[in-house]
Amino acid sequence: MRACKNELPALEGRKGQSLTIEQMFLFTIGLVITLSILFSFRAISDRVAGLAEDDQLNEAGALVMTGMERVAKELSYSSSASVTIEIPKEISMGEYTVAADGARLIVLSDNANSTMDIEGVAGAYLVSGTVSSSAGAIRIEGSRAGKTIRLLRPSI
Numbered sequence: 001m002r003a004c005k006n007e008l009p010a011l012e013g014r015k016g017q018s019l020t021i022e023q024m025f026l027f028t029i030g031l032v033i034t035l036s037i038l039f040s041f042r043a044i045s046d047r048v049a050g051l052a053e054d055d056q057l058n059e060a061g062a063l064v065m066t067g068m069e070r071v072a073k074e075l076s077y078s079s080s081a082s083v084t085i086e087i088p089k090e091i092s093m094g095e096y097t098v099a100a101d102g103a104r105l106i107v108l109s110d111n112a113n114s115t116m117d118i119e120g121v122a123g124a125y126l127v128s129g130t131v132s133s134s135a136g137a138i139r140i141e142g143s144r145a146g147k148t149i150r151l152l153r154p155s156i
Contacts, residue, residue: 102125105127
């Protein structure tokens with residue numbers, strides 16, 4: 001019984017320490033949960049931004065493809081044709097490049113790219129050219145005699 005009386009004051013002196021350790025432990029758990037949520041949100045946000053950039057690159061490529069098909073159609077009844085199409089100046093806050101190399105149309109940004117087959121147009125014409133999006137437009141010219149379709153920067 002005497003031993004119990006001696007231990008009791010020692011336990012009373014540690015109650016403050018145990019409360020401080022408990023608070024530090026709860027703070028650490030809260031910090032871990034907060035950091036986990038932050039990193040998870042950042043990963044999801046980066047993924048969504050990447051998907052949006054891919055979609056925008058595909059849409060810019062589709063605009064250029066439509067312009068090339070229009071020029072090819074006009075070349076069926078004319079010796080030369082040209083069309084200027086408007087494209088977005090930036091995708092995901094950065095300029096991009098549109099390039100044609102024979103049977104492919106490539107839209108390149110700093111973080112991603114999109115490649116499209118242009119077999120219908122490329123089967124009849126040699127398609128070439130590289131243009132930056134900085135002008136906000138692309139001029140597409142075609143020549144029936146040369147059997148060419150070129151992507152050019154529009155003259156302003």
